[in-house]
Amino acid sequence: xxALQLTTEGRLKHFLTVEGLSRNLLTEILDTxxxxxxxxxxxxxKVPLLRGKTIVNLFFENSTRTRxxxxxxxxxxxxxxxxxxxxxxxxxxxxxxxxxxxNLEAMFVDMFVVRHNISGSAxxxxxxxxxxISVINAGDGQHAHPTQAMLDMFTxxxxxxxxxxxxxxxxGDILHSRVARSQIQALNTLGAAEVRVIAPKTLLPTHVExxxxxxxxxxxxxxxxxxxxxxxxxxKERMASALLPSEAEYFxxxxxxESKLKxxxxxxxxxxxxxxxxxxxxxxxxxxxxxxxxxxxxxxGIAVRMAILSMAMQPQGGG
Amino acid sequence: xxALQLTTEGRLKHFLTVEGLSRNLLTEILDTxxxxxxxxxxxxxKVPLLRGKTIVNLFFENSTRTRxxxxxxxxxxxxxxxxxxxxxxxxxxxxxxxxxxxNLEAMFVDMFVVRHNISGSAxxxxxxxxxxISVINAGDGQHAHPTQAMLDMFTxxxxxxxxxxxxxxxxGDILHSRVARSQIQALNTLGAAEVRVIAPKTLLPTHVExxxxxxxxxxxxxxxxxxxxxxxxxxKERMASALLPSEAEYFxxxxxxESKLKxxxxxxxxxxxxxxxxxxxxxxxxxxxxxxxxxxxxxxGIAVRMAILSMAMQPQGGG
Amino acid sequence: xxALQLTTEGRLKHFLTVEGLSRNLLTEILDTxxxxxxxxxxxxxKVPLLRGKTIVNLFFENSTRTRxxxxxxxxxxxxxxxxxxxxxxxxxxxxxxxxxxxNLEAMFVDMFVVRHNISGSAxxxxxxxxxxISVINAGDGQHAHPTQAMLDMFTxxxxxxxxxxxxxxxxGDILHSRVARSQIQALNTLGAAEVRVIAPKTLLPTHVExxxxxxxxxxxxxxxxxxxxxxxxxxKERMASALLPSEAEYFxxxxxxESKLKxxxxxxxxxxxxxxxxxxxxxxxxxxxxxxxxxxxxxxGIAVRMAILSMAMQPQGGG
Numbered sequence: 001x002x003a004l005q006l007t008t009e010g011r012l013k014h015f016l017t018v019e020g021l022s023r024n025l026l027t028e029i030l031d032t033x034x035x036x037x038x039x040x041x042x043x044x045x046k047v048p049l050l051r052g053k054t055i056v057n058l059f060f061e062n063s064t065r066t067r068x069x070x071x072x073x074x075x076x077x078x079x080x081x082x083x084x085x086x087x088x089x090x091x092x093x094x095x096x097x098x099x100x101x102x103n104l105e106a107m108f109v110d111m112f113v114v115r116h117n118i119s120g121s122a123x124x125x126x127x128x129x130x131x132x133i134s135v136i137n138a139g140d141g142q143h144a145h146p147t148q149a150m151l152d153m154f155t156x157x158x159x160x161x162x163x164x165x166x167x168x169x170x171x172g173d174i175l176h177s178r179v180a181r182s183q184i185q186a187l188n189t190l191g192a193a194e195v196r197v198i199a200p201k202t203l204l205p206t207h208v209e210x211x212x213x214x215x216x217x218x219x220x221x222x223x224x225x226x227x228x229x230x231x232x233x234x235x236k237e238r239m240a241s242a243l244l245p246s247e248a249e250y251f252x253x254x255x256x257x258e259s260k261l262k263x264x265x266x267x268x269x270x271x272x273x274x275x276x277x278x279x280x281x282x283x284x285x286x287x288x289x290x291x292x293x294x295x296x297x298x299x300x301g302i303a304v305r306m307a308i309l310s311m312a313m314q315p316q317g318g319g
Numbered sequence: 320x321x322a323l324q325l326t327t328e329g330r331l332k333h334f335l336t337v338e339g340l341s342r343n344l345l346t347e348i349l350d351t352x353x354x355x356x357x358x359x360x361x362x363x364x365k366v367p368l369l370r371g372k373t374i375v376n377l378f379f380e381n382s383t384r385t386r387x388x389x390x391x392x393x394x395x396x397x398x399x400x401x402x403x404x405x406x407x408x409x410x411x412x413x414x415x416x417x418x419x420x421x422n423l424e425a426m427f428v429d430m431f432v433v434r435h436n437i438s439g440s441a442x443x444x445x446x447x448x449x450x451x452i453s454v455i456n457a458g459d460g461q462h463a464h465p466t467q468a469m470l471d472m473f474t475x476x477x478x479x480x481x482x483x484x485x486x487x488x489x490x491g492d493i494l495h496s497r498v499a500r501s502q503i504q505a506l507n508t509l510g511a512a513e514v515r516v517i518a519p520k521t522l523l524p525t526h527v528e529x530x531x532x533x534x535x536x537x538x539x540x541x542x543x544x545x546x547x548x549x550x551x552x553x554x555k556e557r558m559a560s561a562l563l564p565s566e567a568e569y570f571x572x573x574x575x576x577e578s579k580l581k582x583x584x585x586x587x588x589x590x591x592x593x594x595x596x597x598x599x600x601x602x603x604x605x606x607x608x609x610x611x612x613x614x615x616x617x618x619x620g621i622a623v624r625m626a627i628l629s630m631a632m633q634p635q636g637g638g
Numbered sequence: 639x640x641a642l643q644l645t646t647e648g649r650l651k652h653f654l655t656v657e658g659l660s661r662n663l664l665t666e667i668l669d670t671x672x673x674x675x676x677x678x679x680x681x682x683x684k685v686p687l688l689r690g691k692t693i694v695n696l697f698f699e700n701s702t703r704t705r706x707x708x709x710x711x712x713x714x715x716x717x718x719x720x721x722x723x724x725x726x727x728x729x730x731x732x733x734x735x736x737x738x739x740x741n742l743e744a745m746f747v748d749m750f751v752v753r754h755n756i757s758g759s760a761x762x763x764x765x766x767x768x769x770x771i772s773v774i775n776a777g778d779g780q781h782a783h784p785t786q787a788m789l790d791m792f793t794x795x796x797x798x799x800x801x802x803x804x805x806x807x808x809x810g811d812i813l814h815s816r817v818a819r820s821q822i823q824a825l826n827t828l829g830a831a832e833v834r835v836i837a838p839k840t841l842l843p844t845h846v847e848x849x850x851x852x853x854x855x856x857x858x859x860x861x862x863x864x865x866x867x868x869x870x871x872x873x874k875e876r877m878a879s880a881l882l883p884s885e886a887e888y889f890x891x892x893x894x895x896e897s898k899l900k901x902x903x904x905x906x907x908x909x910x911x912x913x914x915x916x917x918x919x920x921x922x923x924x925x926x927x928x929x930x931x932x933x934x935x936x937x938x939g940i941a942v943r944m945a946i947l948s949m950a951m952q953p954q955g956g957g
Binding site: 362363364365383384387388390391394593594595597614615617618620621 | 690692718720722734737740741742743744745746748
């Protein structure tokens with residue numbers, strides 16, 4: 001895994017998972033992203049770093065928001081972007097994933113940004129693609145969503161620069177969340193004082209402690225001493241599968257309200273990967289309130305993805 | 320409304336409706352469009368006015384033609400364009416319109432071109448979006464389609480420069496037409512001698528005269544002394560709703576034929592916003608005939624949209 | 639046909655079919671494509687030949703692969719590209735093909751790349767479009783797919799430069815294949831020693847010999863002395879129409895296996911337009927084997943399409 005992501009010189013080649021990457025490398029990503037950010041409220045300037053390169057957004061699973069930020073990041077780096085939504089494409093003609101990849105390689109593209117509903121898809125493509133091509137994981141099944149985790153880290157660091165002092169709570173459906181998995185790995189690698197998961201038992205993986213987290217089944221209890229609150233999106237289809245009683249019941253126990261927010265530290269920030277289910281996992285007034293940094297996460301997504309795209313596309317022979 | 324569209328210096332900020340805009344401002348739009356047009360039959364040159372800007376085509380209602388001309392206009396201004404067709408997008412995940420807007424704002428986009436089947440959508444977005452963002456209405460419900468009206472005014476002025484001398488007939492489904500509403504406002508503001516609507520009673524709004532038009536229920540009678548004939552597209556779904564007897568019956572009474580065209584002035588021009596229903600509201604030989612300027616309207620659409628996009632994107636602090 | 643494709647000076651204006659084009663012109667296309675190819679394994683550089691031009695990919699029939707290579711070719715020539723998938727577009731509003739073309743012309747586009755399921759569509763558009771516009775056929779019904787044939791010729795010439803020495807076998811559903819029709823014409827024009835079609839009788843047109851080919855109904859027999867093997871894609875829907883017994887039966891008789899490949903010359907190359915049906919018309923080990931040039935065909939598709947786009951877009955007045 002680690003070897004697959006790095007060149008022999010230890011530079012980023014693919015970005016598939018946060019797992020196994022060093023604190024130095026994660027910090028380099030955050031620092032590079034920093035360099036793309038303008039002043040406060042300033043848009044990101046267009047730079048010619050990837051001029052002449054072709055990036056393929058290879059989305060086997062629909063996601064307007066993630067695809068859009070990758071597309072904007074690529075365009076701000078002056079790359080050409082090819083959007084391929086594969087559900088409606090030649091897989092309909094029975095072409096296998098590998099044949100699709102081989103054909104795109106043959107078209108001289110430089111990078112795949114892959115979103116797939118099957119865990120491990122991005123790894124599979126990275127293992128089998130041509131040596132000059134980089135692969136970025138934009139979410140694979142329930143496995144990982146590493147660029148989301150890195151933009152979350154970037155947002156945290158902007159406001160609370162010292163991870164060693166931070167207690168972070170991740171709240172919601174940990175069991176099915178690729179975002180949570182990547183966040184936990186990133187927070188531990190960056191040395192957060194504590195990563196606490198708060199969820200009903202039915203939405204936690206077995207042996208969840210082995211991921212390096214503390215566990216709490218009550219929101220009221222779990223929010224004590226917390227600096228950073230990360231809400232997860234509740235997939236409504238979980239309701240049908242009997243893992244959850246009802247939206248109203250879930251909101252009562254695990255929804256973040258203004259009164260519950262007061263349990264955390266007074267300067268705690270509230271995060272959410274979006275899209276938000278208002279009134280299900282989070283109260284509207286909290287999502288839009290002064291402690292929320294949810295939209296800042298979206299903004300930071302562009303700079304962080306620019307950092308990852310440009311780092312992975314550096315010439316491999318370099319020092 | 321007026322205040323919403325203009326900066327404190329009176330410059331164009333959003334373009335949501337023609338209603339309330341001054342004759343000076345409409346003339347400035349037409350003059351700016353003029354500057355983008357090449358010689359006769361010449362294509363429009365690419366200019367770097369909006370380089371580095373990102374324009375989002377936010378289409379909640381499908382329209383290939385309008386989206387395409389906005390996309391071409393944006394590209395000729397060197398802007399980056401993001402096409403978002405929202406029916407197939409994250410609203411499927413239950414994200415509200417405002418959350419969609421907030422997220423796109425956070426991605427540092429500069430302008431929304433909005434098409435929506437609900438009247439007032441573009442106004443709603445303009446009222447709630449961030450201060451640095453401009454909103455262009457590309458058609459909202461039955462309310463307004465102001466860029467279409469302006470390209471019609473531009474086309475009229477190219478051929479018949481003095482509005483004060485013109486009698487203009489608008490023919491067809493005035494009741495449901497956002498195009499007609501915007502055309503009537505523009506023609507009155509620009510000082511047309513007469514705006515005459517010609518339609519069956521079932522396709523006219525009550526108190527239509529209050530819009531500043533004269534009314535006629537017969538095409539034969541209504542075309543007398545007319546300089547400019549604007550046909551509207553007949554939405555075939557109106558038939559089902561019993562507002563109209565049949566296509567054949569409609570064509571007999573209100574379809575523009577060669578013989579009816581002779582009733583108007585001999586140098587009258589024939590306009591239509593497209594797409595045309597040949598043999599329903601207009602005879603093919605008229606649509607393709609020497610008095611038709613229908614395709615010129617399409618060409619002018621690009622220059623006029625370039626004018627509106629670039630004027631709305633000017634720095635607000637300017638004189 | 640010929641006149642339609644060429645300017646009065648004999649230069650390429652439209653590219654609709656290989657039929658009737660001279661060996662000189664086909665060779666000029668191949669030579670021009672050569673100039674775009676980098677070193678071995680090198681990507682194609684971006685050139686400013688079509689800067690400021692607008693190319694419309696007008697696809698009435700879905701084809702991700704062909705559209706993508708045309709889009710990449712256009713972008714490497716620095717053209718602006720407009721993708722229009724017409725099934726989901728304004729034809730839904732009942733606009734005729736000609737009205738669609740007239741409207742796009744009016745938007746100052748420079749070229750149509752047309753894919754349509756009806757034979758003759760590209761010719762029809764070329765006959766009716768404005769004089770300054772070029773039309774490229776990207777596949778029309780069962781008639782022609784000339785850019786595919788040219789990239790095949792380019793690939794053959796890269797490896798076996800002297801067509802006069804080559805015996806070429808085309809294997810599979812000749813009856814319904816626009817690719818085969820264009821390949822046969824190109825090979826004959828370029829002077830191939832023999833073009834041999836190998837297929838069951840049900841998948842051959844009547845009087846197929848009149849196309850300038852020899853005919854064989856057995857793969858074992860037909861592969862003798864062959865230098866170039868071109869497999870066709872089997873459209874699985876043919877099974878249902880009772881033209882073929884079953885996939886397994888077809889593979890047994892006409893599928894290219896390693897053992898059958900040994901019948902051809904030892905340095906024979908294996909080609910396929912893609913996407914491949916592995917285990918139906920071709921064994922996986924052959925498709926991925928050392929004699930296969932299938933992916934090289936894909937790569938060459940970009941250079942060859944760049945050649946055709948740029949040649950068709952040259953100023954007509956030139957010598």
